[in-house]
Amino acid sequence: MAFKHWPLVRDVRFAQKCGRYLHGARKRRPDLNWDEFRRIARHFKQDDMGSYPERGYLFQLACDLPADAQVVEVGSWMGASTCFIAGGLRGDRAKIFAVDNFQGLSTCGEDAAWYGRHFRSLGANSTLDIFRANFAALGFTARTEPVVSDSLAAAKALAAKVGAIDFIFIDGDHSYEACQADIRAWAPFVKRGGMMAFHDFGSRADGVTRAIFEETKAGRFAEIIGVAGTIIAFRM
Numbered sequence: 443m444a445f446k447h448w449p450l451v452r453d454v455r456f457a458q459k460c461g462r463y464l465h466g467a468r469k470r471r472p473d474l475n476w477d478e479f480r481r482i483a484r485h486f487k488q489d490d491m492g493s494y495p496e497r498g499y500l501f502q503l504a505c506d507l508p509a510d511a512q513v514v515e516v517g518s519w520m521g522a523s524t525c526f527i528a529g530g531l532r533g534d535r536a537k538i539f540a541v542d543n544f545q546g547l548s549t550c551g552e553d554a555a556w557y558g559r560h561f562r563s564l565g566a567n568s569t570l571d572i573f574r575a576n577f578a579a580l581g582f583t584a585r586t587e588p589v590v591s592d593s594l595a596a597a598k599a600l601a602a603k604v605g606a607i608d609f610i611f612i613d614g615d616h617s618y619e620a621c622q623a624d625i626r627a628w629a630p631f632v633k634r635g636g637m638m639a640f641h642d643f644g645s646r647a648d649g650v651t652r653a654i655f656e657e658t659k660a661g662r663f664a665e666i667i668g669v670a671g672t673i674i675a676f677r678m
């Protein structure tokens with residue numbers, strides 16, 4: 443086991459890194475419930491899919507949504523980003539549709555190799571049970587509906603929700619073609635004035651950056667509302 447994964451080392455690293463992030467976050471947004479953020483972050487302290495500024499930004503975007511907001515996430519993996527969003531939602535009818543094949547199937551070559559290694563070490567071929575267990579552990583089960591599907595097939599299955607979604611977060615297949623197809627398939631679902639955000643803009647996933655950049659130039663989004671790490675968020 444790598445030194446950074448030793449339980450004591452992991453706890454100290456969590457306390458330091460999350461504590462540093464929260465120090466600034468509490469000053470910037472004293473109105474938000476950062477204890478809830480910390481509770482979720484503690485549960486996911488082994489997660490390496492996103493940084494605290496990125497997780498915190500998702501939490502903040504979710505907190506700023508209206509009560510009973512409807513959210514779609516494309517690419518949920520084990521549910522970490524999904525739970526940070528769930529933690530910010532308000533209202534008994536707030537819901538996140540978590541779209542994922544839960545098998546890491548991706549047309550992005552680099553990702554496909556990474557998922558292959560990960561599933562071998564997990565000894566499983568799906569992350570759906572882990573996703574569900576994480577939601578249950580944090581008490582968020584009622585706020586999510588996993589949609590076990592390829593992204594574009596899910597967009598067809600959920601067609602009744604076009605124009606009814608408050609926030610869409612895209613973090614699925616990172617190839618240029620797939621990201622472009624996701625933007626085009628899912629943008630019509632967002633309400634006017636709603637938000638669409640992406641992970642990995644400006645990261646080594648250059649297909650994601652290119653697709654978002656081209657769609658921005660083509661006028662797909664009304665305005666950029668924020669950037670945190672490699673997350674970029676747009677008003678629609």
Ligand SMILES: C[S@@+](CC[C@H](N)C(=O)[O-])C[C@H]1O[C@@H](n2cnc3c(N)ncnc32)[C@H](O)[C@@H]1O
Nearest residue numbers: 491517519522523542543546592593613614615
């Ligand atoms: C980077 S991971 C998501 C990480 C997660 N958002 C987080 O931050 O914790 C990408 C996910 O997208 C899923 N995925 C890749 N291509 C997909 C597709 N075409 N349709 C649905 N899900 C897909 C993979 O199974 C994987 O779980």
